[in-house]
Amino acid sequence: MAHITINQYLQQIYEAIDNREGSFCAELLSFKHPHVANPRLQLSSPEEKCQQVLEPPYDEMVAAHLRCTFAVANHDFVEAYKLQTLVVQSFLKAFQSHKEENWALPVMFVVALDLRIFANNAEQQLLKKGKGKVGDMLEKAAELLMSCFRVCASDNRASIDDSKKWGMLFLINQLFKIYFKINKLHLCKPLIRAIDSSNLKDEYTMAQRVTYKYYVGRKAMFDSDYNPAEEYLSFSFQHCHRSSQKNKRMILIYLLPVKMLLGHMPTHQLLRKYDLMQFSDVTKAVSEGNLLLLNEALAKHETFFIRCGIFLILEKLKIITYRNLFKKVYHLLKTHQLPLDAFLVALKMMRVEEVDIDEVQCMLANLICLGHIKGYISHQHQKLVVSKQNPFPSISSVS
Amino acid sequence: MSTRRAPRRIFTSQKRGQPVGRGWRLNQEQQREVQEEKEGERRHDAVPRGTCMSMCPTREIHDREAQSRLHHFEMLAGTERDRRPRADPSRMVKEYSRPAAGKDSTRPSDLRPPAVLQKTVSFLIDDIAASGDLQPWTEVYDFIFDRLRSVRQDMIIQRVSGRDCVAVLEPTVRFLLYSSYRLCGEPLRRYDPRINDTHLQESLSWLMDCYARGQHPNQEEFQALSLLYNLGSARAMQHSLELPAHVRSSPAVSLALAINRAFLERNPVRLLRLAGRLDFLQSCALHRHLGACRRDLLLLYSHGHSSRNCRFPLPRLARLLGLDDPLASQLCLAHGVEVSQDAVVVFSKASFVEPEPGELRCPPFHGLVEQKQRERSVRSIIHGRA
Numbered sequence: 001m002a003h004i005t006i007n008q009y010l011q012q013i014y015e016a017i018d019n020r021e022g023s024f025c026a027e028l029l030s031f032k033h034p035h036v037a038n039p040r041l042q043l044s045s046p047e048e049k050c051q052q053v054l055e056p057p058y059d060e061m062v063a064a065h066l067r068c069t070f071a072v073a074n075h076d077f078v079e080a081y082k083l084q085t086l087v088v089q090s091f092l093k094a095f096q097s098h099k100e101e102n103w104a105l106p107v108m109f110v111v112a113l114d115l116r117i118f119a120n121n122a123e124q125q126l127l128k129k130g131k132g133k134v135g136d137m138l139e140k141a142a143e144l145l146m147s148c149f150r151v152c153a154s155d156n157r158a159s160i161d162d163s164k165k166w167g168m169l170f171l172i173n174q175l176f177k178i179y180f181k182i183n184k185l186h187l188c189k190p191l192i193r194a195i196d197s198s199n200l201k202d203e204y205t206m207a208q209r210v211t212y213k214y215y216v217g218r219k220a221m222f223d224s225d226y227n228p229a230e231e232y233l234s235f236s237f238q239h240c241h242r243s244s245q246k247n248k249r250m251i252l253i254y255l256l257p258v259k260m261l262l263g264h265m266p267t268h269q270l271l272r273k274y275d276l277m278q279f280s281d282v283t284k285a286v287s288e289g290n291l292l293l294l295n296e297a298l299a300k301h302e303t304f305f306i307r308c309g310i311f312l313i314l315e316k317l318k319i320i321t322y323r324n325l326f327k328k329v330y331h332l333l334k335t336h337q338l339p340l341d342a343f344l345v346a347l348k349m350m351r352v353e354e355v356d357i358d359e360v361q362c363m364l365a366n367l368i369c370l371g372h373i374k375g376y377i378s379h380q381h382q383k384l385v386v387s388k389q390n391p392f393p394s395i396s397s398v399s
Numbered sequence: 400m401s402t403r404r405a406p407r408r409i410f411t412s413q414k415r416g417q418p419v420g421r422g423w424r425l426n427q428e429q430q431r432e433v434q435e436e437k438e439g440e441r442r443h444d445a446v447p448r449g450t451c452m453s454m455c456p457t458r459e460i461h462d463r464e465a466q467s468r469l470h471h472f473e474m475l476a477g478t479e480r481d482r483r484p485r486a487d488p489s490r491m492v493k494e495y496s497r498p499a500a501g502k503d504s505t506r507p508s509d510l511r512p513p514a515v516l517q518k519t520v521s522f523l524i525d526d527i528a529a530s531g532d533l534q535p536w537t538e539v540y541d542f543i544f545d546r547l548r549s550v551r552q553d554m555i556i557q558r559v560s561g562r563d564c565v566a567v568l569e570p571t572v573r574f575l576l577y578s579s580y581r582l583c584g585e586p587l588r589r590y591d592p593r594i595n596d597t598h599l600q601e602s603l604s605w606l607m608d609c610y611a612r613g614q615h616p617n618q619e620e621f622q623a624l625s626l627l628y629n630l631g632s633a634r635a636m637q638h639s640l641e642l643p644a645h646v647r648s649s650p651a652v653s654l655a656l657a658i659n660r661a662f663l664e665r666n667p668v669r670l671l672r673l674a675g676r677l678d679f680l681q682s683c684a685l686h687r688h689l690g691a692c693r694r695d696l697l698l699l700y701s702h703g704h705s706s707r708n709c710r711f712p713l714p715r716l717a718r719l720l721g722l723d724d725p726l727a728s729q730l731c732l733a734h735g736v737e738v739s740q741d742a743v744v745v746f747s748k749a750s751f752v753e754p755e756p757g758e759l760r761c762p763p764f765h766g767l768v769e770q771k772q773r774e775r776s777v778r779s780i781i782h783g784r785a
Contacts (some may be wrong), residue, residue, distance in 0.1 A: 111688075130494065130612055247637050251717075251742065274503075306640045306641060308636060311637075311640055312633055312636055312637065312663065315660065315663065315664075318664055319664060319665075340409060358668050358672075358719060359666060359668050359669050359672075361668070361700075361703070362666050362667065362668035362669065362696070362699060363666060364702070364703060364711040365700055365703025365704065366664075366665050366666065366699055368702055368703045369698070369702040369703060376704060376709075377704050378704075378705045378706065378708070379704060379709070379711045379712075380708075385706075
């Protein structure tokens with residue numbers, strides 16, 4: 001592969017297309033394949049050669065691909081991205097002309113993946129030079145991927161085995177990755193709807209489904225839909241292949257805060273196994289109602305939590321922590337008419353800054369409103385009057 | 400599809416020789432940059448550079464005067480009632496015009512360079528916005544809104560960036576924020592808050608992009624304003640958390656973050672208390688959210704204090720809401736919260752209702768913001784402390 005001539009290469013592509021060998025053709029167009037390091041193929045003007053061997057639009061597609069290998073060899077990712085765009089556009093022309101056949105899906109997968117990767121690299125390159133805005137190229141790449149998606153989604157005539165619909169989930173996952181990167185999560189919605197209404201949704205490969213549920217789970221988290229988020233992320237975690245430790249860890253980073261908000265704390269073993277000890281102090285603090293420890297734990301690992309985008313969700317654990325703290329006060333005083341002052345003292349002991357009795361009333365009112373406390377506040381008597389039966393229902397029963 | 404775990408590194412072509420020492424590397428980069436600029440210029444058209452040294456291109460002055468399309472702020476004093484009013488060149492400002500096919504918006508004589516753009520902005524603030532004589536203020540707003548839009552258009556065409564850009568965007572944001580408060584409650588045909596919001600968000604977004612590179616002395620002020628204007632936005636908060644430490648820990652940003660946290664924790668009592676510490680412009684930024692915060696407080700208290708014997712003193716509630724007693728009472732009424740004869744609030748979770756749309760007008764509740772303005776002039780508000 002690293003030594004073949006341009007003619008041999010073109011001949012191989014020609015045969016792959018002629019014999020409808022999707023996987024082999026895909027390899028010949030993928031940047032993960034060693035042929036891209038072959039200097040004989042890194043040409044800046046291969047159009048004529050390609051036209052001699054291949055029919056349009058394959059000639060344009062392969063010519064752009066070869067020019068792309070040249071650009072990549074010169075570290076010019078901006079150029080590589082532009083050329084990869086041509087590759088995808090030409091591919092799409094060919095793909096659309098394949099009536100009732102889907103042999104080219106593997107090709108679509110590789111060119112789509114390379115498009116996203118080059119868009120990423122190109123942006124990084126521009127940013128280093130102080131030019132370009134984050135998201136410009138990725139957004140354009142997303143538009144192109146959406147065109148591919150539409151071709152797949154609208155394939156209504158072919159039988160299931162030959163349907164292009166099998167390409168949908170892969171493309172959706174690529175689009176999710178882009179939308180998350182450029183922070184435009186609202187664009188995920190129509191894609192999620194498309195899959196939900198598809199009869200193939202449980203038939204795609206497990207790998208694709210795990211990735212899909214990971215992103216949908218993260219989106220649900222962002223929308224504060226914690227119950228569906230837990231469902232998706234749990235599925236993703238359980239079905240993620242045992243050997244992908246890194247992926248399992250990534251899923252866990254998002255699953256843990258959601259589970260904690262729903263009242264389920266992770267075990268020490270789990271945290272240790274996946275090297276997520278950053279969560280251990282947080283877990284301990286929340287269970288004990290220890291606001292001081294929680295604030296310290298959040299501050300200590302702030303950078304990590306912010307980078308992962310879970311800092312704000314972990315801050316929501318404060319509400320659960322207040323609940324646990326106040327429950328301790330209840331157990332200590334052993335009465336159903338609790339002076340508001342007791343809660344104020346508890347908060348001050350936890351070094352909560354600048355809190356006064358009005359704020360305490362508000363916190364308690366919030367917990368009552370959420371269902372975490374059964375009772376009411378009597379302003380005249382400055383007391384919290386709680387129900388004699390189960391005044392602090394378990395968190396999981398409330399959420 | 401192949402599941403081979405191929406490494407992401409996709410080529411092994413020769414690496415460029417690593418430079419030694421920083422000075423040498425800078426030189427290399429500069430050289431490469433110059434080369435690329437040349438190549439860039441070969442490949443694309445050169446970026447237009449304006450040569451119009453006045454606030455309005457001469458051609459436009461003649462055209463608009465001839466076609467009687469002068470704004471009366473731009474007319475020569477004494478000629479306003481003439482059949483064809485004359486233009487006052489010292490008050491003519493280039494207007495916004497939609498880009499269209501066949502229209503060349505890149506003519507250098509029509510474009511104003513950054514220094515002139517800044518002069519234009521100063522004129523708009525000092526002579527138009529701050530002038531007590533020009534009425535009504537909705538017209539002042541319309542004029543400045545349009546002319547600022549044209550300024551931004553010139554910036555986009557000339558690809559202005561960095562400090563020049565910031566010098567225009569900062570007063571723009573201040574103006575739009577101030578306007579969002581001052582014109583709140585005006586009928587839709589005279590002022591549309593959604594249009595103001597769109598342009599405000601665009602300008603803020605552009606400003607944030609500028610701040611990402613280089614040093615900008617007012618950055619803290621605007622990061623805080625953005626956080627307050629976008630209260631509760633996870634995106635705005637995440638952006639703030641990723642700011643450099645010295646910006647994040649500045650008093651303005653810290654306070655804005657604390658207010659956002661109070662919102663996320665659903666503690667309107669704390670939020671309204673912290674809001675009391677905001678200055679006038681910051682209060683303007685936050686003001687559109689105050690209605691929702693007060694409503695939340697009434698909702699939470701309706702649930703939390705719900706009991707037959709509830710007697711919550713109205714003055715205390717009013718203080719928490721940042722309102723005087725009569726206004727607090729009015730707010731309770733609109734939310735179905737019962738207030739007895741002896742100024743006692745009887746909270747009940749069953750009686751809380753959302754007010755009818757349009758029932759509660761915002762301006763009567765502006766007191767909290769209004770009192771912050773005190774002696775500050777419009778001019779100083781929009782120019783900033785300077």
